[in-house]
Amino acid sequence: MFRYRISWSQLAWLGHRLSGIGVLVYLFMHIVENATLAFGPSVYDTTQTFFRNLPVRLGEIVLMAALVYHSLNGLRVVAMDFWPATTRWYRPMTYAVIVGTIVAMIPLGLIMITPYAPWNGR
Amino acid sequence: MDVQLRILRFDPERDDLAHWEEYAVPAEPSDRVLDLLHHVKWYQDGTLTFRRSCAHGVCGSDAMLINGRNRLACEYLVKDAGRAISVEPVPGSQVIKDLLVDLEGFWDKYRSVMPYLVNDEVPEDGKERRQSPDERERFDDTSKCILCGACTTACPSFWANPDYVGPAAIVNAHRFIFDSRDHATEERLEIMADADGVWRCRTIFNCVEACPRGINITRAIMEVTRQIEIRRP
Numbered sequence: 001m002f003r004y005r006i007s008w009s010q011l012a013w014l015g016h017r018l019s020g021i022g023v024l025v026y027l028f029m030h031i032v033e034n035a036t037l038a039f040g041p042s043v044y045d046t047t048q049t050f051f052r053n054l055p056v057r058l059g060e061i062v063l064m065a066a067l068v069y070h071s072l073n074g075l076r077v078v079a080m081d082f083w084p085a086t087t088r089w090y091r092p093m094t095y096a097v098i099v100g101t102i103v104a105m106i107p108l109g110l111i112m113i114t115p116y117a118p119w120n121g122r
Numbered sequence: 123m124d125v126q127l128r129i130l131r132f133d134p135e136r137d138d139l140a141h142w143e144e145y146a147v148p149a150e151p152s153d154r155v156l157d158l159l160h161h162v163k164w165y166q167d168g169t170l171t172f173r174r175s176c177a178h179g180v181c182g183s184d185a186m187l188i189n190g191r192n193r194l195a196c197e198y199l200v201k202d203a204g205r206a207i208s209v210e211p212v213p214g215s216q217v218i219k220d221l222l223v224d225l226e227g228f229w230d231k232y233r234s235v236m237p238y239l240v241n242d243e244v245p246e247d248g249k250e251r252r253q254s255p256d257e258r259e260r261f262d263d264t265s266k267c268i269l270c271g272a273c274t275t276a277c278p279s280f281w282a283n284p285d286y287v288g289p290a291a292i293v294n295a296h297r298f299i300f301d302s303r304d305h306a307t308e309e310r311l312e313i314m315a316d317a318d319g320v321w322r323c324r325t326i327f328n329c330v331e332a333c334p335r336g337i338n339i340t341r342a343i344m345e346v347t348r349q350i351e352i353r354r355p
Contacts, residue, residue, distance in 0.1 A: 002213040004276065005190030009327040077325055084344035090327050
């Protein structure tokens with residue numbers, strides 16, 4: 001077995017795959033969660049209560065990060081598909097996707113964690 | 123100074139598995155990794171096996187996995203590689219012995235893209251097929267390929283699926299697809315549109331980073347992909 005030196009573009013591809021699989025798994029969970037409505041309001045309410053706590057919210061923040069990254073990196077891949085000349089900037093484009101995800105997640109993470117934050121009386 | 127050279131050795135007549143062997147090799151910073159391999163073969167262990175021909179970055183026969191990345195041993199200098207250097211055969215290939223790998227599959231894929239000019243018409247002046255500088259420029263980048271295989275064997279899609287035609291074959295298809303004198307564009311695009319053709323590219327850019335000629339291989343692959351999409355009815 002060989003070990004090839006990891007580059008940012010390899011990590012970008014790996015991150016795209018993992019975030020894609022993660023979002024897909026969440027989608028199935030989301031469908032199951034919503035489908036509990038078919039068993040009546042009380043079952044649905046119980047399920048909703050089960051999903052409203054800090055560990056699940058932290059998971060949702062990771063999910064949001066996966067969505068933001070997958071979207072931005074997807075745009076990068078689409079750009080290279082439609083305009084092959086953009087491949088010459090593949091390194092700065094990869095860095096931009098990573099920085100963009102981090103920058104977007106600062107306000108998004110804050111907004112999402114606020115209902116559970118100590119400064120909010122929790 | 124001495125360089126610690128680690129080489130992944132494999133002799134099918136003696137070994138079940140490949141193993142690392144270390145050599146202390148005297149070297150100057152301006153020496154190439156190929157010089158170190160020569161020193162081992164000529165003065166320390168004559169059984170070391172590897173390919174090399176021109177030794178000047180033109181023939182492309184000494185592509186190897188050096189310090190974790192595919193490179194030409196004849197182009198990579200000790201001052202860039204450091205004093206501890208590891209050398210392995212290119213990844214994803216059947217090792218014949220030591221650093222020598224079986225490239226038959228690589229050549230089969232290269233041949234499959236018809237890497238030659240197809241034009242049975244007689245030139246207008248009866249002598250030569252003229253081309254404007256702009257028409258020549260269209261495939262200039264891909265005409266630089268020396269078929270070393272560093273790109274194809276660095277490609278994770280190729281590691282996962284050895285049937286993938288691979289970056290090197292696509293680069294050579296691109297060289298003729300965009301040649302205004304060539305008449306077999308449709309046939310080549312059909313080969314490229316195969317399930318094991320250009321669609322296997324995941325834009326990971328290992329090929330671009332491995333290419334000793336600096337060819338923007340992913341751009342070439344994307345340009346071929348666009349041609350297939352544009353021409354699709």
